[in-house]
Amino acid sequence: MDSKEFLDALNLIEKEKGIDKEIIFEAIEASLVSACKKNFGSGQSIKVTIDRESGEVACYAQKEVVEEVMDPQTEISLGEARVLRPNYELGDMIDFEVTPRDFGRVAAQTAKQVVVQKFREAEREILYNQYITKEREVVTAIVQRRERRNVIVQMGKIDAVLSANEQIPGEQYNFMDRIKVYVLEVKQMPKGPQIFVSRTHPELVKRLFEQEVPEVHDGTVEIKSIAREAGSRTKIAVYSKNPNVDALGACVGQNGCRVNVIVNELGGEKIDVINWSEDPKEFIAAALNPSKVVEVAVNEEEQSAKIVVPDHQLSLAIGKEGQNARLSAKLTGWRIDIKSETQARETNFLDDTPAVEEPLEDVELAEEAQEDVLTEE
Structure with missing residues (x-):
């Protein structure tokens, strides 16, 4: 390949592959420096240049202008330098051309290797830039x-x-x-x-809701928190600032159509959608869905809550192997202690709780739309 063909090839690479030909020139020059040092010794200061217009390659040994020469390979005295050019000063670098006779062949081989390497690097960079934007997304x-x-x-x-x-x-x-x-x-x-x-990952569920529920995607409905035990059950708390929007209903969909799509995508994993509330008692009571709650007492300082549920729903509130209570605690961020009405009376369960508790009327935790979707354990 002659110099013109080489330059034409670089121009084509720059156009089609988006690789700056200056980067290729610099990489070839750096590789040729290594090749030259094999001929002239690693102690020699070598510079290689490729003419950007003609494509011609030249190799130079560089010497620094000094008062007293200690290493003739890398230094030249000020007197000798001024014989070559009177205006040289101490510290200047002088280039002496030492281009080997067969340097064109070496340069061509090196150029080919560098271009192939830059192709690979560019393709890796393009792929990386393409996929880094997908981090924290669902695909x-x-x-x-x-x-x-x-x-x-x-x-x-x-x-x-x-x-x-x-x-x-x-x-x-x-x-x-x-x-x-x-x-x-x-x-x-x-x-x-x-x-x-x-x-x-819990964010998988969140992103699936964003894909399936327009109100979540556009921000009308906000997902406040998620607690998940993958393959088994997920609890998700939703909220809308717009009083005209039913956040729970939007996420569940008519007859459960929206949430069912996500359930199917996750292989039948149960999903409890509940309304988020800034009132911790309401939020905790809702989080224990599908169990009903008779009373909630909270201790703000300790972030703990005592829950009383109907006798026949104690096992439902706690869940299989404690899952419902565990997920509710994770969803709300509160430590939760659950007792049945009988247990609460027998142990004076609420007596030592600060007087912030007040009986809650039975909270309807599952709207009609969700009752079609959720299955009691």
Whole structure:
């Protein structure tokens, strides 16, 4: 390849691949410096230049102008320098051309290697920039294969890793299944971007509601908090500043149509949608859905609450293996202690609670639309 062909090729690369040809020139020059030092010794100060107009390559040994020469390879005396040009001063660098006879062939080989390397780097950078914008978003991925306990899924042009601890317990991942995943992290690695995704992250549920419920997407309905045990149950608290908007109804949809889409996407995971309230007693009572609550007493300083529920609903309030109470505590951020009415009377459960408690009328925790969706444990 002659110099003109080389320059034409660089112009085409810059146009089609978006790689600045100046970056390629600089990379080739740096690589040729290394090649030259193999010929002249690593102690030599070498500079390589490529003429940006003609494409001609030249190699120079650089020497610094000094008063007393200690290393002839890298230094030249002021007297010798002024023989070459009278206006040289101490500290100036003088270039002596030392271009080897076969340097054109070496330069061509180096240029080819550098261009290939820059192609790869540019493609990796383009891919990284394309996918870094998807961090903390939900995307559709296609299951490809298993690698040990990990599942590899395809996201467009690149594979992503769904690690074992980010998989929903008991969920099957079959070849070519289309699944929604939450993008945890996009890392720039030497071989290109590496993407890690999740099916268990609580934000997956939030993003799915944003996709499925227009009122959540446009901000009319706000998701205040989420508590999730992936594959089993999620509680989500919603709120709207607009008094004309039913936040719970918007998220559940007519006959549960909206929330059911998300339930199906998560393999049947139960989803309790409840109304958020700035009154902690109301919020805690609602969070214990599907159980009804007779009384709530709160201790603001300790962020703890004592709950009294009907005798026949104690097990429902606590949930299987304590799940309902655990998720309610996580959702509200309060420590929760639950007793039945009989237990509360027998143990004077509320007696040592500061006098902020007052009986709540039975709170209807599930609207008609949601009753069609939620199943009592």
